Amino acid sequence: MGCGKNGEVKQQVGFRCEKCWFKKIAYTTTKSIKNWEAIRDLYKRQKGLCAYTGIKLVLGENTNLDHITPVKKGGTHKINNLQWVDGKVNWMKYDSKEAEFLKTIKLILKRKGYCMKKKTGGREINAYHNL
């Protein structure tokens, strides 16, 4: 793609260079490319791992940029409302706020007979007995 300086070595994501790929994601998710660098840095801060499952995120394959609080539920396009998650996880989360999503997961696990126990000092639901 003719988007960089001659001779510049660039990471490719599909047929795009990485920079253009992040700009595309920024545009499709936040309707603007202005935060594309912050969005790229967020991916790096997450060490390329899904915010919920810790699954390795491969750019252009299973990466989804999620609104933690969906826009239709009052969330913003600001970086502190964004997180990188695995595509399947984002499909499950759909238009849920984080708390609603976690509640759904709890219901599923409870219905399937798993007993949850929050670890002392844990930040989230850390332990699923029998899993």
Ligand SMILES: [Zn+2]
């Ligand atoms: Zn490019």
